[in-house]
Amino acid sequence: MRTGERRRMGVEERRQQLIGVALEVFSRRSPDEVSIDEIASAAGISRPLVYHYFPGKLSLYEAALKRASDDLADRFVEPHEGPLGARLLRVMHRFFDFVDEHGPGFSALMRGGPAVGSSRANALIDGVRQAAYVQILSHLDVETPPARLELVIRSWISLAESTALIWLDGRRVPRDELEIQLVHDFAALAAVSAAQDEEMAALVRTMLAAEPKDGPFSDLAGRLVTLGHGL
Numbered sequence: 654m655r656t657g658e659r660r661r662m663g664v665e666e667r668r669q670q671l672i673g674v675a676l677e678v679f680s681r682r683s684p685d686e687v688s689i690d691e692i693a694s695a696a697g698i699s700r701p702l703v704y705h706y707f708p709g710k711l712s713l714y715e716a717a718l719k720r721a722s723d724d725l726a727d728r729f730v731e732p733h734e735g736p737l738g739a740r741l742l743r744v745m746h747r748f749f750d751f752v753d754e755h756g757p758g759f760s761a762l763m764r765g766g767p768a769v770g771s772s773r774a775n776a777l778i779d780g781v782r783q784a785a786y787v788q789i790l791s792h793l794d795v796e797t798p799p800a801r802l803e804l805v806i807r808s809w810i811s812l813a814e815s816t817a818l819i820w821l822d823g824r825r826v827p828r829d830e831l832e833i834q835l836v837h838d839f840a841a842l843a844a845v846s847a848a849q850d851e852e853m854a855a856l857v858r859t860m861l862a863a864e865p866k867d868g869p870f871s872d873l874a875g876r877l878v879t880l881g882h883g884l
Contacts (some may be wrong), residue, residue: 654785668706668716671696680755684714715773718762722777725751726784737792737860738836738869743815744788753816753828760821763814785810792855801846801853809839837873868872 662670674696678687689710693700704730707713728747731740752759753775762778789806790798798806820831840860847854 654762664706671703671706671713671876672720673718674799675713675835676718676758679714679717679758679761680759682757683761684710684758685761691715715777718774720877721755721758721762722781729785729788731788736863736868736870738840738864738871740792741836741839742833742869745835748813749817749820749828749832752821760818765819769847782807782810793860795856799850799852802832802856805839805842805846805853809835809842812838812842833869833872836869840870840873 671692675687675692676697678692678695687710689703690700692710692713693703696703703713707716711762724801729744731744734740762774786803787804789809790796795802815836816831820826820828843853843857843860847857861870
């Protein structure tokens with residue numbers, strides 16, 4: 654091939670290129686604000702050629718969303734090594750990496766809108782939440798979760814989403830502080846549930862027994878003791 658000659662892409666290669674370009678564009682702005690013309694220009698091809706591979710903007714958005722949702726779900730995968738608090742902190746760091754990289758797209762996705770209102774998009778979002786839920790259960794070594802534990806984990810996942818959305822609106826709280834705050838939130842939700850249920854209490858005792866003195870859960874306990882002394 655001569656220098657400067659453009660290589661012809663295969664069908665699947667071109668599709669993947671368009672998905673990558675669309676994901677980058679959707680990550681900068683809300684999907685409702687993005688046009689097919691803009692994606693075509695960013696990809697260096699014509700508008701009709703985009704329609705050759707995707708029937709419309711929604712189908713291209715859903716393909717980009719599928720790639721993004723797979724990426725986001727992977728952020729919750731963590732080796733089962735070390736104390737739980739440290740594992741969750743690493744997960745939160747990767748989660749906020751994603752939010753930071755795909756801010757407007759993440760916000761539009763979670764808040765909804767005409768471009769993201771399809772059942773396919775909603776199914777992908779639910780798939781990410783379920784993947785996160787399964788990962789947390791695996792780290793707790795629980796196969797059949799009691800109802801209270803399911804409430805704790807799913808509530809915490811929703812809290813992480815809400816916290817990320819609020820943070821994107823001005824980023825007024827340092828990101829690293831929010832990451833550790835969310836780990837503390839998980840411990841706090843579990844502790845409140847443990848106060849009502851012996852099965853949850855046993856789980857929390859096991860969780861805390863493996864926590865080192867300099868771990869996130871121990872840090873929360875120390876902060877609460879200090880707070881109590883000030884009352």
